[in-house]
Amino acid sequence: MTCGVSELMTFDKILTRYQDIPGYAGTMEEYIAHGGYRALPQVLKNMQPAEVIEAVKRSGLRGRGGAGFPCGLKWSFIPKDSTKPKYLVVNGDESEPGTFKDRMLIEEEPHQILEGVILASYAIGCRQAFLYCRGEFAHGARVLRRALDEAYARGYLGQNILGSGFDLEVILHRGAGAYICGEETGLLESLEGKRGQPRPKPPFPAISGLYRCPTVVNNVETLSNVPHILLRGPEWYAAIGPVKSPGPRLFSVSGHVARPGNYELPMSVTLRELIFEHAGGIPNGRRLKAVIPGGSSAPVLTDQHLDVAMDFDSLAAAGSMGGSGAVIVMDDSTCMVRVGEIVSRFYHHESCGQCTQCREGTAWLHKVLRRMEHGQGRKQDLDLLLDMCDNMKGKTICVLSDAAAMPIESYLKHFRDEFERHVRERACPLAERVEG
């Protein structure tokens, strides 16, 4: 539970420093008054687009949507000599189960995102950017609309921004409820007015993206980092946290913890510190049983892994992934077969249906786990599930199929005994299962 104060408890917040300002409503006026929109004028005046890309590259910023791809590198893939229009598309389609940090940034600090959008657009030569906001975020869309209007009114968007000669239109676009639209090419298809079905890659969006033009797709949190990198310098940023996963990260912690919420911390924080120091540990006298460290697509970890640092590489080495940074904590009242059923149900529902392995596999996984949870599992189902998962990985247009398979593999790896008991006893072996 609560322990001694570590230096991480006093981490100077960057992305969420506004939370310390009483009554902060995220208006443009307030954003500027508290230090916002200082990077933009400097960059427009003093830096060439190529220099902006270099700076972001040197900062080591990695994507915060789930893949952790180096942001500056992604920007540099945009061909400089292409005559086609270049597009920046902001991925505000936060849908990875367990994740709720982008919604917070959208609703509470929209101008930080916008400043990042304008800077990124400048860097890649984009004149028209799209803000794809998840359809369910009705309030978030309203806040973004207000922020855009403010920015246009004060000459931070539109023609000749701040007298620099740089023009930028930003279009707000709402989604309509599909997890797969968080996949960058699924998002582009949706933005083009079609079913959100991911595209085969190559070609990659940097070459052929929105309307088959060079496109960068960046997550909301990723772009929120950009103004800070350019204002305070890439070296400052690169020094925060681990060398290969620098910068602040927003961890959405939920589940069986005393203080669920979003925590901004460097990625050197360990799972133990995050859960027990920051999020208040596990209530009701219970013990930690399992924790998903990066959204439901991430393989599960156990109390054996609590000292893993929350950076992309350490988590990968531990057999999981950084993913979206969403940490779901499960105590010892949790039935892992039930968790398997719930998680597999999600992917079953969200598969776009293009690829045979995913369309049929996500459904089959769910059906088997549901049958097992209801006491009709068979001994051979466990190895069947593993073979199914193997057949679902690495062979589809996008990685939803892998995202469905890897968690199940990890539940079977770490909790095989529980699954076997559940099958043998034809019921959940947990004596007192507490769950709504």
Added chain:
Amino acid sequence: MPTLKINGVEVVTSRATTILEAARSAGIEIPHYCYHPGLSIVGQCRMCQVEVEKMPKLATACNTPAADGMVVVTNSPRVEKARRAVLEFYLLNHPLDCPVCDRGGECPLQDYTLKYGPGESRSVEEKVHRMKHRVLGPHIVFDAERCILCTRCVRFCQEIPKTGELGVFARGDQSEINLFPGRDLDNAYSGNVVDLCPVGALTSREYRFQSRPWDLVRPTQSVCPLCSRGCNVVLDVRHRQTGEELLRIRPRENQAVNRWWMCDEGRFTFAYLHDPHRLRSALAREGESQTEMGLDDVLARVAADVGRIVQEHGQGSIGCIASSRHTNEELFLVRRFFRDILRTPHLDHRVRPVQGPEGDTSEDALLRRTDKTANSRGARDLAILPDRDGMDTPGMIAAAREGRLKALFVFEEELVRELPDLPVREALGRLDLLVVSSMFPNDTTVLAHAVLPALGFAEKAGSFTNFQGRIQKIHRALTPPGACCSLADVLRELARRLGWDLGDIEPERVWATIGEQPGPYQGIGWTEWKAIGPEGLLPPGA
């Protein structure tokens, strides 16, 4: 021109292409469903995955460019496991309909499963149930349970006739292909989706439950006779106790003529060949009515009448209106008989305005043409046209009405129906001799002194020349019923009775003579004609 290795075999390609197409060109099968060379590439069925050296993941052959020096393996254990898994996933919800499914026996799902798939099912889950045998339109029936969601049908309707009637609705394993409520699948090319569907999800109402593929005798190559495009087709015939029956017409690929497609009219219009009302014996006028008579006897009468009329009134008193429905060989013999033997200048084939060179145009943006006969071009090329001093069709009608034309041969044209603005009945009624050949009795045959039962296109061999000038062969798929016989036989017999020898009448022999004569087909002799393959021949200068 990338050169790559597939399963150790060197494959040289002639242009930028994909691994799948390169393999196809080398005769190496890479199983696939969603890919079709005539449609957009989606890469979603995942059947065509192969191993490519230096690529960590398996690659889909349909959309991976073939690169120089690439090393591809399609039969490694890794590929086999992946393929087997895809088939297992397909079979999870696929109904065990084989015994009642049209596709059985010519089904890529059956075939690939037998070759590459799992032997047993590992699933004990309830299959997803969907609508079955739902009529989508005038020709197509849909079974959603069998559908493997390759989306070829959806893409076809969007990309080829561009009518977009079909869509995939919902998502994931709830995805279902269907029509917009209240609409029909009724574009003019709907039948092509049956060819495209890899399984029995899309079937045709005409062919449903008619046969198993192993009951169809050898597929016969032919050409659709219903317009001047001449889509290349295959005829499937079944022998029943009651006789032979043409059950199905499918398109053959010919990139220059019809690509992979054909229109519904051509595909589904063939029942007339077995229509009980067809003329199966010759008829002769006796007083006011016509009676059935042996063909020989009818021809004997006709020959006698022709001889008499020529003697009394001269050669210019006989005319012939042949049809652009005839083969080149039949038309050549027509010309030989009427111009060279009977020496009449009055010969024509033009009955409709679309038969002129400028008259025949595209009816739609795809295949259909306004000239609804197969061989107007051939008739023109073979000069089934009046001499300088000969009469054309309207001329012959007028001459008949005025009594200047005494005998007229009308081969397979319904003049009464086709020429409503001319006094055809009156004209034909004045003739001393009217000989008509036709497949069916009609307003023109009832006026005739002699009616000859004609062959349908599936009952003869020969060639048509399409609107492009391409000579395309047809082959016999059905035995002619009753006394139906070819125009060639009729003309030879008539000539013989008049004391003349028409010469060889077999199609390839006829070309020996055609090739010797000046005209568009000069130089196409017997050898050249025999060498014409399924793709047809476009003579130089056509």
Added chain:
Amino acid sequence: MMLAEGTHARLDELVSRYPEKRSALIPILHEVQAEVGYLSPEAVEWVAGYLGLSPADVLSVASFYDMFNLEPVGKHVIYVCQNLTCTLLGAEKLIRHLEAKLDIRMGETTSDGKITLKRMECLASCGAAPSIQVDGVYHHQVTPERMDALLDDLRRQ
């Protein structure tokens, strides 16, 4: 199908924002659904005609997304998140409570046409689970008691 005055102008404006017309499809479907109540076949056909697409194409897109209702819904729509954290913290209990209280199953509408219940996937509000969304507004840490108060509010509207 008649739309309210001003809607057409709003749709024209929406279309004008995008380099390609078709991009406006999903925003247009939101607008039309908001006005008509749900995306009826007439509504889908109207949108198809407006954008020059086939009705099957538009229906194919609309039926892909969870937020588009192809059947009529009640005056109020309650989305209940059924994903992992919310379930760990009581979502199923809440769902059973709702079904009993309103005498309908998830996915159905009350017989007076007032309320539709729908299961939803992660609403991105896991920190305050169990979460629901009612007519576009989020509600957090929804216990059966808080749910009852909300239902009373809805009934009064």
